[in-house]
Amino acid sequence: MSFRIPIGPYHPALEEPYKLELVCDGETVRDATMNVGFNFRGIEYLAERRNYLQGITLVERVCGICSNVHSLSFCQAVEQLTGAEPPERALYIRVILAELERLHSHFLWSGIAAKLIGFKTIFMACFTLREKVMDALSAISGNRVNYGMNRIGGVNRDITDPKAVLAILDEMERGISSTIIPIFLEDKTVASRCKGVGILTQEQAKAMGAVGPLARASGVPQDIRKAAPYAAYDRFDFKVPVETTCDVRARLVVHALEMIESCSILRQALSTLPEGPFHTTPPTAARFKVPAGTAVSRVEAPRGEVFYQITSNGTDIPERVRVRTPTFMNMATVRFTVLGQELADSPLIQASCDPCYSCTDR
Amino acid sequence: MVTATAGFENTLKELGLGEGWRWDKGSWWFEPAEHIDVRDTTEYMRKLEARFIAITAMERPDKEIRLDYQWDLNGQLLSFVTATRDHQIPTIADLSPAADWVERETHEYFAVEFTGRESTKPLMTRAGDAIGINLHKDKEVAK
Numbered sequence: 143m144s145f146r147i148p149i150g151p152y153h154p155a156l157e158e159p160y161k162l163e164l165v166c167d168g169e170t171v172r173d174a175t176m177n178v179g180f181n182f183r184g185i186e187y188l189a190e191r192r193n194y195l196q197g198i199t200l201v202e203r204v205c206g207i208c209s210n211v212h213s214l215s216f217c218q219a220v221e222q223l224t225g226a227e228p229p230e231r232a233l234y235i236r237v238i239l240a241e242l243e244r245l246h247s248h249f250l251w252s253g254i255a256a257k258l259i260g261f262k263t264i265f266m267a268c269f270t271l272r273e274k275v276m277d278a279l280s281a282i283s284g285n286r287v288n289y290g291m292n293r294i295g296g297v298n299r300d301i302t303d304p305k306a307v308l309a310i311l312d313e314m315e316r317g318i319s320s321t322i323i324p325i326f327l328e329d330k331t332v333a334s335r336c337k338g339v340g341i342l343t344q345e346q347a348k349a350m351g352a353v354g355p356l357a358r359a360s361g362v363p364q365d366i367r368k369a370a371p372y373a374a375y376d377r378f379d380f381k382v383p384v385e386t387t388c389d390v391r392a393r394l395v396v397h398a399l400e401m402i403e404s405c406s407i408l409r410q411a412l413s414t415l416p417e418g419p420f421h422t423t424p425p426t427a428a429r430f431k432v433p434a435g436t437a438v439s440r441v442e443a444p445r446g447e448v449f450y451q452i453t454s455n456g457t458d459i460p461e462r463v464r465v466r467t468p469t470f471m472n473m474a475t476v477r478f479t480v481l482g483q484e485l486a487d488s489p490l491i492q493a494s495c496d497p498c499y500s501c502t503d504r
Numbered sequence: 505m506v507t508a509t510a511g512f513e514n515t516l517k518e519l520g521l522g523e524g525w526r527w528d529k530g531s532w533w534f535e536p537a538e539h540i541d542v543r544d545t546t547e548y549m550r551k552l553e554a555r556f557i558a559i560t561a562m563e564r565p566d567k568e569i570r571l572d573y574q575w576d577l578n579g580q581l582l583s584f585v586t587a588t589r590d591h592q593i594p595t596i597a598d599l600s601p602a603a604d605w606v607e608r609e610t611h612e613y614f615a616v617e618f619t620g621r622e623s624t625k626p627l628m629t630r631a632g633d634a635i636g637i638n639l640h641k642d643k644e645v646a647k
Contacts, residue, residue: 179627184637
């Protein structure tokens with residue numbers, strides 16, 4: 143006998159709203175339907191009714207976790223339209239912010255994953271480490287969430303004491319190496335809970351256009367930082383972890399290894415931060431006009447590729463702002479990953495996609 | 505700033521993706537005078553193992569909707585520019601499942617009918633809500 147089980151939009155696993163309808167035979171999931179849009183704010187519509195400077199502030203509020211990547215993508219697109227080339231120091235600072243953001247997002251995800259696995263001690267450990275990242279972000283930008291760092295032609299604030307950030311980085315790296323890596327990669331309980339669970343095959347990942355750690359855990363080696371480097375990513379040496387087992391465990395491993403790579407990028411960037419200005423002078427005028435044209439920008443957010451396309455009609459208000467977020471592509475894969483799985487595993491499987499509904503709904 | 509890979513337009517030609525590609529501000533653009541057959545293009549891009557990224561819609565002065573079909577081919581961003589006829593264009597969601605949500609969203613924002621779909625269920629809005637959200641031209645600037 144089949145049961146239809148509605149889950150959400152108030153959700154037991156995550157604080158974000160979406161609705162999943164599962165059809166189960168006993169404990170086995172046979173079908174799944176995803177409903178989103180509960181947090182729809184019409185960000186694209188709103189961005190086409192504000193000037194470019196207001197647009198930066200608006201798009202930073204697309205997401206509460208990866209806010210920086212949205213303002214970065216927006217600014218990069220406008221810089222292509224205006225020709226405002228950010229100075230080298232600004233490009234390094236953008237990388238530092240992006241990697242700190244990736245770390246705090248991955249710590250958040252790891253903590254939630256650990257909690258759903260039933261490993262609440264690791265949840266606490268992840269959030270303790272995440273606080274250190276938040277401290278670093280707060281020290282640099284003055285904010286814990288929406289950093290307000292990106293501007294057209296550079297960044298708004300300098301990193302005046304890279305050594306202090308390096309000291310925080312040392313602590314974080316020790317925590318990752320001593321706690322997260324051994325648990326996620328070697329612990330038998332974690333392996334038995336996650337191995338073979340929530341399979342997304344490489345073919346399914348490609349067909350659904352999956353991006354980020356979800357795709358990389360399904361053997362798709364794509365990362366915009368490598369494929370189409372932006373900011374200063376082409377100056378740094380780092381690996382793109384890829385796993386081929388396509389299950390929840392592979393997603394744990396990819397996230398954990400990416401944290402190590404983020405630390406490596408941060409160490410390189412902070413150690414070699416070039417001297418010089420951190421932004422070009424314009425624009426400060428409220429009525430900042432952008433030459434007509436269309437520009438595209440892609441950034442590797444913690445959850446995968448963010449895509450922005452901006453069309454200017456020559457005024458101070460964009461004609462079109464297109465925002466495509468990673469979870470928008472990734473979340474539709476849940477209908478594959480939960481099929482044939484135990485109902486009790488579905489919260490972990492959903493969370494393993496690292497979903498962000500604020501981004502998805504915009 | 506992401507720059508063009510030198511000579512990539514020749515690679516695109518050799519891959520059978522036609523002539524006339526131009527690099528501009530972050531993407532390779534293919535914008536022929538006539539409408540593109542989006543279904544043929546999708547089948548070909550899937551054969552090339554390209555990754556579907558997005559459809560970007562924008563209203564034209566003649567009230568048709570310009571549609572940019574964006575794909576990633578080995579890290580290069582390719583944009584195929586076409587437009588609707590009477591606000592209609594064939595679906596590609598059956599050929600590239602990644603386009604399903606994108607088409608549903610574009611239907612809601614720009615009232616584009618993707619012909620050949622079994623249904624176009626609301627994604628961001630709810631059943632009965634008006635479509636064409638982004639077509640409203642009350643472009644008030646927030647002070």
